[in-house]
Amino acid sequence: MTTATGAGPARLRGPSAIGEDLRHFSSLTFTLAATDFKLRFFGSVLGYLWSLVRPLLLFTVLYVVFTQIIRFGAGVEHYPVYLLASLVLFTYFSETTSRGVTSLVDRENLLRKIRFPRLAIPLAVSLHALFNLALNLVVVFVFVLASGIEPRLEWLELPLLVAFLVTLSTGVTMLISALYVRFRDVEPIWEVALQLLFYGTPVLYVITTVPESVRQLAAMNPLAVVLTQMRHAVIDPDAPTAAAAVGGWEWLAVPIAFVAAVFLIGFWVFARETPRIAENL
Amino acid sequence: MASTALDTADRANRLLAAEPAVAVRGLSKSFRLPHQRYYTIKERALHAFAARSYDEFHALRDIDFEVAPGEFFGIVGRNGSGKSTLLKCLAGIYSIDRGDADVHGRLSPFIELGVGFHPELTARDNVIINAILLGLTRREARERFDAILEFAELEDFVDLKLKNYSSGMSVRLGFSVAVQLNADVLLVDEVLAVGDVAFQRKCFDEFDRMKAEGRTILFVTHDMGSVERFCDRGLVLHKGELVAIGPPSEITRTYRELNFGDLGEDPGRRGAARILRAWCETPDGEQVLTSQQGEELVAAFEVLFEEPLDDPGFWLIFRNDVGHTIFTAASELWTGRLGPFASGERVTVRMRFVNRMAPSRYTLTPCVGPRGGGLQAHDRFGRRDDVAALAVEGPVTGAVLNVPVQVEVERA
Numbered sequence: 001m002t003t004a005t006g007a008g009p010a011r012l013r014g015p016s017a018i019g020e021d022l023r024h025f026s027s028l029t030f031t032l033a034a035t036d037f038k039l040r041f042f043g044s045v046l047g048y049l050w051s052l053v054r055p056l057l058l059f060t061v062l063y064v065v066f067t068q069i070i071r072f073g074a075g076v077e078h079y080p081v082y083l084l085a086s087l088v089l090f091t092y093f094s095e096t097t098s099r100g101v102t103s104l105v106d107r108e109n110l111l112r113k114i115r116f117p118r119l120a121i122p123l124a125v126s127l128h129a130l131f132n133l134a135l136n137l138v139v140v141f142v143f144v145l146a147s148g149i150e151p152r153l154e155w156l157e158l159p160l161l162v163a164f165l166v167t168l169s170t171g172v173t174m175l176i177s178a179l180y181v182r183f184r185d186v187e188p189i190w191e192v193a194l195q196l197l198f199y200g201t202p203v204l205y206v207i208t209t210v211p212e213s214v215r216q217l218a219a220m221n222p223l224a225v226v227l228t229q230m231r232h233a234v235i236d237p238d239a240p241t242a243a244a245a246v247g248g249w250e251w252l253a254v255p256i257a258f259v260a261a262v263f264l265i266g267f268w269v270f271a272r273e274t275p276r277i278a279e280n281l
Numbered sequence: 282m283a284s285t286a287l288d289t290a291d292r293a294n295r296l297l298a299a300e301p302a303v304a305v306r307g308l309s310k311s312f313r314l315p316h317q318r319y320y321t322i323k324e325r326a327l328h329a330f331a332a333r334s335y336d337e338f339h340a341l342r343d344i345d346f347e348v349a350p351g352e353f354f355g356i357v358g359r360n361g362s363g364k365s366t367l368l369k370c371l372a373g374i375y376s377i378d379r380g381d382a383d384v385h386g387r388l389s390p391f392i393e394l395g396v397g398f399h400p401e402l403t404a405r406d407n408v409i410i411n412a413i414l415l416g417l418t419r420r421e422a423r424e425r426f427d428a429i430l431e432f433a434e435l436e437d438f439v440d441l442k443l444k445n446y447s448s449g450m451s452v453r454l455g456f457s458v459a460v461q462l463n464a465d466v467l468l469v470d471e472v473l474a475v476g477d478v479a480f481q482r483k484c485f486d487e488f489d490r491m492k493a494e495g496r497t498i499l500f501v502t503h504d505m506g507s508v509e510r511f512c513d514r515g516l517v518l519h520k521g522e523l524v525a526i527g528p529p530s531e532i533t534r535t536y537r538e539l540n541f542g543d544l545g546e547d548p549g550r551r552g553a554a555r556i557l558r559a560w561c562e563t564p565d566g567e568q569v570l571t572s573q574q575g576e577e578l579v580a581a582f583e584v585l586f587e588e589p590l591d592d593p594g595f596w597l598i599f600r601n602d603v604g605h606t607i608f609t610a611a612s613e614l615w616t617g618r619l620g621p622f623a624s625g626e627r628v629t630v631r632m633r634f635v636n637r638m639a640p641s642r643y644t645l646t647p648c649v650g651p652r653g654g655g656l657q658a659h660d661r662f663g664r665r666d667d668v669a670a671l672a673v674e675g676p677v678t679g680a681v682l683n684v685p686v687q688v689e690v691e692r693a
Contacts, residue, residue, distance in 0.1 A: 010383065010384055010385075011381060011382070011383055012370075012371065012373060012377065012381075012382040012383065012384055012388075013373065013376075014373060014375065014376025014377060015373055015374060015375075015376065023418065024413075024416060024418065027413055027418055027419050028413055028414065031409075031410055031413045031414070031419070035399070035402070035406070035410055038402075038406075039399065039401055039402070109396060109397070110396060110397050110414070111374075112369075112374065113374070113391055113392055113393045113396040114372075114374070114390055114391045114392075114396055114397070114414060114415065115372050115373035115374050115390035115391070116390065116414055116415075116416070183321055183322045183325070184321050185321035185322050185323055186322070189322070275376035276376065278369070278374050278375055279312060279375055
């Protein structure tokens with residue numbers, strides 16, 4: 001902090017999304033996320049277990065329903081493992097976006113009293129959910145190994161898939177958190193959208209059970225891309241890759257372009273709204 | 282530590298160059314107040330073709346001022362005058378609509394102490410998080426941690442959760458973090474209203490030290506006492522416009538005039554007797570703002586009768602800085618019948634007494650009521666709260682009154 005204040009006067013600018021100091025921005029994002037993480041786990045006796053309980057409970061219910069009652073997963077190799085893994089990945093997406101929507105309004109006291117890079121708030125939500133995802137994936141891999149699946153080199157694709165998922169979730173979060181400041185019904189709308197996405201994405205089922213006529217369309221869903229490729233890489237090498245499900249490599253450009261677009265639009269909207277967030281709260 | 286030496290040298294140089302620490306030119310800020318605000322997309326869609334009308338609320342208009350390095354600069358104004366908006370614009374929380382603001386050096390990015398403190402976290406965690414939030418890196422925050430705790434005098438409570446802190450303790454912690462930011466320009470919004478007297482003194486000692494280092498403090502308040510005591514200069518805002526800039530005496534005078542000038546619009550108490558102003562003076566007639574305990578003092582106020590009144594009683598209430606009524610002078614106890622007053626008649630009431638009040642700041646609240654009406658009716662015809670102030674000086678005994686005492690010590 002020696003020369004930063006050096007020569008001439010600095011012109012004041014209003015609040016910005018990222019700020020001038022990238023290191024401070026990342027440090028702040030990390031601190032906010034780590035604090036939330038800590039608060040959630042250290043506040044209660046069972047701590048971390050609670051964050052596992054929800055997906056595991058959901059998993060147990062769905063598992064019983066779809067393997068014992070409806071026999072949905074019949075014919076799908078390692079269906080329970082797929083169900084758990086897809087639930088955990090989808091939970092990351094829904095947790096990030098649903099908590100992200102209200103994140104700016106929730107942090108109103110900070111936004112109205114301190115200058116700091118505004119984008120740190122939604123990003124911290126995303127990062128917090130990522131911590132949870134990392135812990136949940138540990139459980140997933142315990143299940144994977146317990147089911148007798150052999151470790152393979154393809155497992156290394158998983159970080160790439162997670163990165164894809166993070167880009168999508170963060171993009172959506174930036175967009176809807178900034179919009180929520182102006183339009184308070186973004187939250188209920190997004191709740192409904194999440195429900196639709198949950199059933200419209202191969203979480204409970206796999207892409208190959210989708211009727212042929214709409215399979216290509218269903219496979220273009222970026223979340224379906226992540227789950228389908230995850231199934232191929234981690235659980236069942238005989239299952240189709242995301243590229244195969246979507247109808248060839250060239251078609252994969254559609255979901256990738258979509259995710260990139262969501263991220264860029266999300267960032268653009270957020271940066272545009274930034275200067276007036278504090279006064280619109 | 283080399284960086285600190287450099288910092289100091291840098292500051293000294295800036296002082297020599299005498300460039301303003303803060304230069305604001307033509308700053309304007311307005312808020313749009315839609316006549317009908319649509320908070321949801323549904324509402325917006327339903328009213329898609331309705332003309333979107335809104336009022337432009339000018340919170341600040343064409344504000345120009347400069348603050349020299351090392352100045353303690355007061356920003357005063359009544360509620361809603363734009364002081365906090367100005368501070369938020371300077372802090373970079375609100376964007377500026379028009380005009381420029383240039384700042385020399387590192388600006389403190391907050392306007393309130395301890396923002397973001399979380400009650401469930403320990404002091405240790407809160408300090409680190411707060412420091413990072415306010416712009417330090419994680420390493421800087423850790424390095425300054427001990428100094429922060431030491432300044433706050435809370436070393437023994439590092440691992441106590443903040444929810445178990447008293448409010449004074451968390452304010453101390455917040456102030457310590459703020460001090461350790463090493464900002465060149467500090468923005469302070471009414472912090473001194475909280476914390477005990479000893480800590481307030483410490484804060485002002487710290488401000489003095491900062492001033493000596495060439496750091497600048499912008500201080501928002503509506504307490505004229507602290508303006509007079511601490512500010513080098515200041516400005517007065519009224520309805521978003523700058524109405525005065527200058528030394529504390531000018532600032533406090535303008536501020537009081539503003540309050541006074543608005544009396545006619547005061548919807549609160551309007552009765553048969555309108556209180557125009559109040560002040561204190563010596564028996565020789567010299568107006569004073571401070572008084573020595575034990576001296577004779579005259580408290581005076583002017584009343585304009587708007588309706589004819591027969592034989593009213595005049596009351597003057599002295600309240601101390603925490604709002605307790607310490608002393609009330611009631612004319613009916615000391616005078617005979619005063620007779621009728623005509624509509625339009627203007628009188629000055631003078632009440633002379635020996636000042637026995639303990640050292641503190643007092644406000645004067647004159648009232649007019651029917652004679653003999655007692656406390657229930659003492660302000661039936663007119664009342665004006667805290668219209669003037671008086672600081673009393675003298676030996677501190679911890680009491681609210683110091684009555685003359687004859688002391689005898691008899692040896693056995």
